[in-house]
Amino acid sequence: MGNIEYTNILRYVIDILLVTYVIYKLLMLIRGTRAVQLLKGILVVVITWLLSKWFELTTLYWLMSQAFTFGMLALVIIFQPELRRALEQLGRGKLFSRTYSNQGEEVVQRMVQEVGKSVTYMAKRRIGALIVIERETGLNDYVETGIQINGRVTSELLINIFIPNTPLHDGAVIIRKDTVLAAGCYLPLTENPTISKELGTRHRAAIGMSEVSDGLSIVVSEETGQVSYASNGEVKRGLTEEQLKEMLLEQLTPPAKNKSMGSRWQWGRKHG
Template sequence: MPFEDFTLWKYLATIVDILLVWFVIYKLINVIRGTKAVQLLKGIFVILLIRVLSEFFGLQTLSWMMHQVITYGFLAIIIIFQPELRRALEQLGRGKFFTRSSSPDDDDQEKTIEAIAKATDYMAKRRIGALISIERETGMSDYIETGISLNANISSELLINIFIPNTPLHDGAVILQKNNVAAAACYLPLSESPFISKELGTRHRAALGVSEVTDSITVIVSEETGNISLTKNGELHRNLTLDGFKELLSAELLINNKVKQASSTRWNWRGKSNG
């Protein structure tokens, strides 16, 4: 009887151990989601796949090469993933590692859209250059850290004041995170696409660049022409009217938010029904 109790406890401990490991992996994925580490992880997966296939087909030289890469790659992973590991440790220290992030509701999203549209209209009429990037599913912490932290409630007045020429924060991008102005004067990666028109400047290249590596939506106001543009998923929508801009922004933010809320509702319903 004591032996049976010990075996049962061993099984329970194994199950708890597996669940904890999966939970930690899930939280780590949330930390690196949307950063450059995602692409690097895909590369690691490819290397592991090549290693397995080379062993299976008896490709000894290739197998030896992959073995060396994996053996000495641990140190390289620590160096490459240093920003993500630092962020994970910071969140762990602040107690945020085990918290669940919530999506903004439609009312907050509509206020954000109105604030952006009002500020964009004001700056476009006066040819004030602006670059506003809106974080969505993928994280933009790497780029937020390059700017000046604000953590302020979003308003059209604040956005306008940030981009007034010759002010300390006007040069760079503003990043919005969960309907807050997370930071200003941020540096975004420039697109290296050869298909970008030569008449487009640094703001448009930065907007395209960040849309190529994240799912963010970025708004551009041209300083030369006052034209309004928007980038998403590596696509540039140029010379938008104010109504067209608001329609496109609403379609992306509100519809995406409703899809996430519907998915969350289904998950909660299943959880309650199973309980």
């Protein structure tokens, strides 16, 4: 009897660990997509349903129950891109191979330096460019619209991508951590009617991306050579290289590190 009970416990433990591992990998799969925000919304609905049941709020509980009744069909429709991607990766045997690493301080500084250098070069020569730096909200949906690069961020690579009349100069470059994921990506255009008529497609795409994600968008105008920066649906124009770098460092580093990195950046400017 003792051996049978031990075997059953071991089987249950293995079962729980396997299910936990699968759920973890599925969460990692959707981590780089907008499905994360949808899951947060679903969590709010579930909590509302539980609270309405607990406090006996009959009408609200009935509405939430109806939502769950048609929830499975809605989930299939809402998560269709993610389900398709998961099945494709499963077919290629890559479902459980995706990993993420933490973004270190040196990685951020080096990436910002390279981006700033390339933007300054292109601004002086009026080479149009659109660069998006991913943060918490995954941009895989937009990466898939372009040509995969998966190369380390360097000023030379970014400049060569945006040289006029080359295959990849149209569209946006998307950067994750220290890697250029893709070039020639299509971004959503802003529908804000208050945007200045002077702003062209690149600026509207940069603002549109900042409206649907927390990504940072950088634009170089080919008409004026002006450098612009879009975040949270707002755009700042006419930035210098130093201003752009400081803004990027402020957004890409934790608050605790901003001060130390900022002072180190100022020291580098004085002694470099």
